[in-house]
Structures are given as structure tokens and as C-alpha cells.
Amino acid sequence: MSIRPEDILCPTEAGLYCPPGGFHIDPLRPVSHALITHGHSDHARPGHGAVLATRQTLDIMAIRYGEDFAASRQAADGPLRIGNVTVSFHPAGHVLGSAQILITPDTGPRILVSGDYCRTPNPVCLPWEPIPCDIFITEATFGLPIFRHPDPLAEAGRLLASMAEFTERPHLVGVYALGKAQRMIALARLSGHDAPIAIHGALQRLCDYHVAQGIDLGPLVPASEPGEARLVLAPPSAFATPWVQRFRDPVLAYASGWMTVRAWARQRGIELPLVISDHVDWPQLTATIRELAPQEVWITHGAEDGLLRWCELNAIPARPLRLVGYEDEPE
Template identity: 80%
Template sequence: MRAEEIVYPTPAGLYCAPGDFHIDPLRPVPRALVTHGHSDHARPGHGAVLATRQTLDIMAIRYGEGFTATRQVAEGPLRIGGVTVSFHPAGHVLGSAQILIAPDDGPRILVSGDYCRTPNPVCAPWEPVACDVFITEATFGLPIFRHPDPMAEVARLLSSMAEFPERPHLLGAYALGKAQRLIALVRAAGYEAPIAIHGALKRLCDYHIGQGVDLGPLVPVGDAQLVLAPPSAFATPWVQQFRDPVLSGASGWMTVRARARQRGVELPLVISDHADWPQLTATIRDLAPEEVWITHGAEDGLLRWCAIEGIPARPLRLIGYGGEPE
């Protein structure tokens, strides 16, 4: 059986025919395998969901306990129809996984979801998985995206806080993964004072703490010098309670300074939970698959690199991913 007969795009998303399931489907389906809890990959309303325990917990926090009719924790290799599937850490956010599809007859296909090889204190590290076909994201699939050391970016934040102690620093951070990672990085840099968090971050921060992630003292928004909030809060009256704040944002997109200016970000921090260009190309080299399928991102840049390297590759143009802030 050829790879194209095992896994292929449908209007609902990526479909595995011999297993009769979708991976990160865009609309409700009878059976879904979910790589992680971001809403462009994890959506409610499926008949059954198979995911890591932490991803299932996160979906319940975000969508309610009734987000699916039935749920199953992915533990060890599982037989589904004519394929065996296994989940492997992706290093993206808490509970994130790559999914390996091993058919009885045909190539092993690894669906990466979103992944990152930079060490992340709030989730398990990325794990290399042998495969014949590698389906990779390409969110930052252009050579300009070369993310610096996250601790160096955190040092810039703490330096600004020391230089402007009278100004509250408002750090825009997505509620799942990015906010908790930033807090953990700031703590690792030696910052011990209470950190204020917007109410929209509390439930997921509490969940991370319950999973053993040490975030230190977190308080409601008040007099703390460092305040984390969803980036969308900066465009609401909520921000008006702060006098002369330093607006900061942490994302791989902060590499593009025009984006930072458009968002009114005074202190852009380049901290990403996705693979950058060197990691994308290194991963393809390390896994050495027979073929690469590239999706949701700058497919053309990575396709060109694969062509130069003599690696068979094709675009897998799935619409609807990347809908949440990085």
C-alpha cells in the first residue's frame, strides 16, 4: 500500500483510510486522533478522541467535559483497524505528541503536529521517531527564522524591568503553553517576585502546577511589575488600568519587527514553541525519511530546500491550521 493510500487530505482534515480515523480534524468526525490541545488542532464535537492524557485534560478544561462522546488515553502502541499507532513527545506544549502510523503493508508515516527541539521546562522533550514518510509543519519554514536562546530573550525582559522599575511590564502570551513556559523561564533566570496573570490564564496555569510544573507565586493582576495576559487583552479596556506600561510579546513572529510595531509591542521577545528553520532542516536530516510532506506554514521554502538536498518532498496543503497565536 502506498503512502498516499494510507493518509490523505479530506475536507475534514488528514484522514487515515486503513484505520478509519482523522488526525487533528477541522470539523466533527466519528474518530479523531489529536496531537495537542491548541484549538487549531483540538476541536470539540468528535464521536471519539484518542490523545495523551494531558491533551484530553486540556480539551476538557477548554471545552467542557462533554467535548467528545468517548475519550481514550494514548498509552503504548495501539491497534486501530489495519494500522498500529503510537504517540511520541513533540516538545511543543504540555501533552503534545507526534503520531506514528505503522500499517501492516506500507511505509511508516510520522505526523509531527507542531514540534520544537528547543528544551522546554513545561513539557516533555521532542523525541526522534524513525519513519519512511515525515509529515512536518513549516510554521517558520524560511531561512530568516533562526530563534535565539530563550534565556537570552528573558534576560532582555529582566533588564528592561530593572531599567524601568516604575513601569509595569505587560507580556502577551498565549494561554496554553507559551504563558507557562515564559513563567518557568523567568523563574529559571532567578526572578522570585510574584507574577500577575490575567484571569484567562489561571485555569491552565493551575493545571500545569497540578502536573508538577513549578511556576512560583502567581497572583491576580495588581501591583506586580510583571503581568502576563493573552495578546488579545492589549486591545481591550483591560489594559487601561496600567499607567505607562511596557508592552511586550513573545513569539517567533517577533523576528519580523514590522509585526511587533503593528501590535504596538515595545519589547519584542523572540521565543517560540515551534521549530525554526535550522531545527526543521536538521530534523529532516536526522530522521532521513524516504519522503517529506510539508504542511501549514511556509511550504515553498522547505520544498525548495528539500529539492536542493535531493529529498523527495511535496506540499500537503491543509487549510485551517495556525489559527491561534504562536
């Protein structure tokens, strides 16, 4: 009897489950054995029995949830045999420690779970690697043709140009605590901003961890004591709290792929939308599918129907998984 892809990996209420390996990938609720692609809280949840992830993702989960986030944990160093499958972790280019997970059964198709991934060079994490596979499971966060992300260094240049124009106004940039904050700092440094950057307290521990991992972020100061720092980074949720009132006439900016949708930015009072994303945009998404040329594409969260239609038009077998519970890093 032939092995079907669903016999190797299938969607369940708890998330993707591998029956021959007895584990879930990025489960939505506590399970006995979990493989985690990266540390964002919509993929990495606490309370599992055993967790397998990259060493950096395990460290990040400990920072976010405490050392007892799981009953046991193991770093994914090289291919590992689990039940009747072999699993291996490969860089995804999304955030520090992020990985694609390849499942190789004894017989049957090789399945690649990409997690969240990005092909644009990112100075704070390893670059995405193309991994041959038979079934490619891809996100579709920006799975519509309107999403075409500009050069992130050019967007950082727009930020510095605004700071040069509005010298008396502090610039507050909304960034997620894991990945986007550190990338925004690194992009500002690459664009020539050598002065101290003020960071909200919610960003401190993860910034410290990146520095400990050898990523140079330059001089950082607490946003509670910004001194002469004119660039301030904070979680987007801070913009809706009294915290923001300590800054006089700030320029509110937000670094996200969603800033492509200008109406979304205007509704939130964002004066300087910066289109900087840690996900693939539409051209990268479709180019990846063409490059890997899998036998079949499975689509998870995001604009599933848009990508599904593109696959149909290009005669690429595809199906939506309709998994719920995944989004950009929740506040």
C-alpha cells in the first residue's frame, strides 16, 4: 500500500501532527512532544511535555516563558531519528533561531514545514536555505500580489531622512520584541545611525540575548531615560498607553509588512509607515514555490485562497490546511 502524505503529517485541532513520529509541529495547545520552528508566541507556546527546537529558540522560549516552559527540552543539532521518521532543522531567515523542519520518512514523500520564513537578507539571523522536498508547507501571510516589499535598507533610510527633517521631534517606531526590534536597530546602524537608540523595557531582554549571541546592536539606552536619543523603539501596543505621552510631539512610525496597506496605517495614526517585513512577500513566495518545484504545496495561515488560486493557474497541486491560531506576533 502506498504511503500518503497525510499518513506522515496531517492537520489536527492541536496543529500539524506526525503519526509515525508521534509529535506535533508548532502546536496550538499543550502536547506531549512538540517541534518548534521559532520563538514567536503564535508558534512557540509553553506547557508541552517535551520540546525540540534550535538552541536559540529554546533560549528565547526560556526568556519569554521561564526556564520551566516545558517538562524537557532538546536542541536540534543535526538530523534526528524520531519514531519512524528523520527530522532536520534548516535556517528560515525569519528571526534568530528560526528554522524550517524537514520530515523524511523511511518510505513516502519528504515534507518541509517552512514555518515563517523570509528570503530578504536579515543582519540578525541566518539566511533562508532552499531545501528539496516533495511536499512544501508554506505560510501565506502576505499571499496577495499587492504585497511587494521594498528594500529594507531604503526604508531605514526613509526613517533617518525623517529624523534629519524633523530634528525637534523624537521618532517612535513600533516593532515586535523578537526579531523586528533587533532588525530595525541593525538596519539603522547599517544606514549610518551611530547614536544611542532608546528601547522600551519590553525589548530589553531579547536585545540583550541577541548581543550575547554576537549580534552588534550598538549603544542602547532605556526609553525611560532616553537622554539625547532621538530614535525610540517600542512594542506597537505601547502607542495606545499613557507611556507614549512622555514624548513631546513624536513622529509615530511602525515597521511591518502590513504598512503596505496605507489605510491600515492611517487608522492607527501612523505618520511614518515603514514596510519592513520578516516574511516573504508575493514575488518571493511564488518564486520559492517555483524554485523548490515540490509535487504539492500545502498552505497554512494567511491569504490561503489567493495563493491557492495562483497554484491552480500554474498547474501546481495545492491545498489549504485551514489552521487557525497563527498570526503575526501577538501583542
